[in-house]
Amino acid sequence: MEKLIETGVTRGAARMNMHKSSRAAPFPSRPLPDHEARLSDPARLSALADAQVMDTPPDEMFDRAARLATKFLGVPVGLASFVAEDRQYFKAQCGLPGGADADRETPLSHSFCQYVVAHDRPLAVSDSREHPLLSTNDAIADLGVIAYLGVPIHAPNGAPIGSFCAINDTPRVWTDSDVDVLTDLAAMIETELHLRHERDAMQTLAREMNHRVKNLFSVVGGMIALTARSTDSTADMARDLKGRLAALDLAHSMVSPALADGRFDPQGLDLHDLIDRLVQPHQMPGRAQVALDVPTLRLSGGAVTDLALVIHELATNAAKYGALSDPEGKVSIIGAQDGDTLRLNWSEAGGPTIAAAPSDKGFGSKLIEATVTRQMNGSLDTQWGEGGVSHALTLPLSVFDAEGPAASSTPG
Known part of the structure; x- marks a missing residue:
């Protein structure tokens, strides 16, 4: 029988045991002591900038992954959210309500994804309205985020820069199969980021080599002229x-x-x-x-x-x-x-x-x-x-x- 992931904050010890055995952790009851420092870490933000996903137009590859998440998991919303130190940007979205699909970003007051990035591991919640950390998050009222499952998206250097997530507008018990689906789709996004990084590196190398060859001709020409005069x-x-x-x-x-x-x-x-x-x-x-x-x-x-x-x-x-x-x-x-x-x-x-x-x-x-x-x-x-x-x-x-x-x- 497939393992269930009960991720609401409950009073029962049995549910706590389920948390320990699942591949997705329940959301913490409070932020990490260095939560803000992790989000604003210069190395992480540099990796995020290098990925060139913030404030960029929609991309069919990312949008396809979001659509597949909603279809495979049977949820209304799928997101590829990239988290800066003060906001989250939806590089891909499917099904966002309330005009957020047009804005494609929210402040962190509306973000569950920030915790996935800070913890750098899959996190899940079955009913955010009952959770001590999430119950006051504005995403519940403004975006209808009740049940949430997110897995980290990593930059080519391994830094956590975003969350690929599935959202339900009613309570839901997530399964390990759900986690596997999102993990595979997030891996597709990471592969795309890596390929684009390698492409950019090759283009930079080509420009650098062109620059060096031009410099070499210039320097050799100067050497010949100077040597001839001396x-x-x-x-x-x-x-x-x-x-x-x-x-x-x-x-x-x-x-x-x-x-x-x-x-x-x-x-x-x-x-x-x-x-x-x-x-x-x-x-x-x-x-x-x-x-x-x-x-x-x-x-x-x-x-x-x-x-x-x-x-x-x-x-x-x-x-x-x-x-x-x-x-x-x-x-x-x-x-x-x-x-x-x-x-x-x-x-x-x-x-x-x-x-x-x-x-x-x-x-x-x-x-x-x-x-x-x-x-x-x-x-x-x-x-x-x-x-x-x-x-x-x-x-x-x-x-x-x-x-x-x-x-x-x-x-x-």
Whole structure:
């Protein structure tokens, strides 16, 4: 005989035993102590934003899942609700009454789904009017939510961002079969979110590779022109250019280890060596244009590649538009370890005069900001002065496998 899930708050011990044996938990009698903190957790909200479901038009894939939920479970309402810190948005809905189908969102005063997200597990209630936590929820009067069953919807990174739920306007005892149906439909939604995430990642990769190839042609063109002006013979030019291209190849392999055919291992790099190798190809022949003063710190882990990408982009921009595009230009890179934080200050001077900050960010600037803030959980502060641009990077050492205290600095 199929197991029943009695989820109203009752006086009987027998019903409490049923709660323990079911795959959906009854709604708690009170919110978790950190309920609001869970909903407003920055990592969860970032995953919700990345899913690109809030305030977006109806989508047939999501709507189909909501319709199937109402058909399979025989309920009037099915929802795919995504929960922010102060509201819930119905990416898909079938059967919502009272104009909510047009609004497609409510404040959390009308939300049962927030508890599914906070607990990150299926929750059910048979009659919300008798429940101590839910009985005062405005969804009962305004939306007719009497019986409710919801299962979490997870972002591609696993964070709970919403609830896929079935709603009845009369009391109902939910079964384990009901839970299975909703779980399968929620899994379809999660698969769709994952596929869209992978599609967006591939598009970003294509744009990044296109950006790098264009940069590479620009930098090589500049190298040829500069080398030609600074050498006296074709043999000298060939020798110097070959060395600079080899250094540029090394820098490229550091920011693209997956494409380097195993020639370069980004694990266990000294911070000074990492930065020096990346900026070296962009200095003009015979000129020491970069002053480097950073802590003695050995870094490893995947975030080393992220840092290499940032330094590479900063150096490329300086060579194309900034201080390293002028023979008299200088770049100062000063770093310090502050507890569990690495601070790097990149300052340019002596390059072309800057009239004002750019009105629009190019792809390279967006790539730097996204890598620092989202990939490395750090911060970036950029200041545009007439004499040159400066960048202040603050990075948590926790994203690296850092070895050795920053007791001394290695001057460049």
